[in-house]
Amino acid sequence: xxxxxxxxxLSTGIEIMDKQHKIFIELCDNLDQSVSNSEAKMEIMADLxxxxxxxxxxxxxxxxxxxxxxYPEKEGHMKLHKYFxxxxxxxxxxxxxxxxxxxxxxxxxEKMTDWxxxxxxxxxxxxxxxxxxxx
Numbered sequence: 001x002x003x004x005x006x007x008x009x010l011s012t013g014i015e016i017m018d019k020q021h022k023i024f025i026e027l028c029d030n031l032d033q034s035v036s037n038s039e040a041k042m043e044i045m046a047d048l049x050x051x052x053x054x055x056x057x058x059x060x061x062x063x064x065x066x067x068x069x070x071y072p073e074k075e076g077h078m079k080l081h082k083y084f085x086x087x088x089x090x091x092x093x094x095x096x097x098x099x100x101x102x103x104x105x106x107x108x109x110e111k112m113t114d115w116x117x118x119x120x121x122x123x124x125x126x127x128x129x130x131x132x133x134x135x
Contacts, residue, residue, distance in 0.1 A: 004029050004113050010120050012128030014065070020058045021120055027051045028113040035105040044095055051112065052088045059085075062127065069131050077123055084119070087111045 006022040031047040039047075059081040066074040091108060 004032070004117065010117070010125075012120070012124050013132045014128045016061060017065070017124060017128060020054075020061060021124070024051075024054060024058055024116060025113070027054050028116055032105065032109045032113055035100070035108050036102075038100060041095060041098070041100075045092070048088065048092060048095065052085070055081075055084060055088065062124070065131065066127065069134060071127060071130055073126070077127065080119060080123060084112075084115065087115070 004025060006018075006025045010021060010025075011018050012021070027047070027050055031044070031051055034044045034047045059078075062081070063074075063078060065071070066077060071077070091111065094104070
């Protein structure tokens with residue numbers, strides 16, 4: 001599967017968010033590669049748990065920023081974060097059940113990496129623009 005990398009087109013203009021997005025995308029890509037390369041279930045689960053752990057950190061950072069800046073679209077943004085975390089739980093169950101293969105790899109990429117890139121472009125960049133307008 002093609003490697004996904006952070007690029008300046010994904011910049012929100014908020015340094016902490018951009019730094020975290022770079023790491024987040026790398027973790028998503030690690031998971032994509034593990035599943036695509038048919039790594040052992042234990043390795044895939046380890047990559048997924050790293051992604052889950054980092055997602056919690058990243059989403060907490062954004063939640064704090066939105067609260068501090070009184071972001072008017074905070075609730076909707078937080079619902080999208082919850083959706084992502086729910087998808088992680090669904091994928092965990094499928095991995096535990098032994099699901100694998102190319103179709104599953106594509107589904108994980110769609111549910112994790114592609115979703116996150118779209119989230120940055122549509123939602124996080126909007127948040128960044130709002131925060132930057134307050135300066």
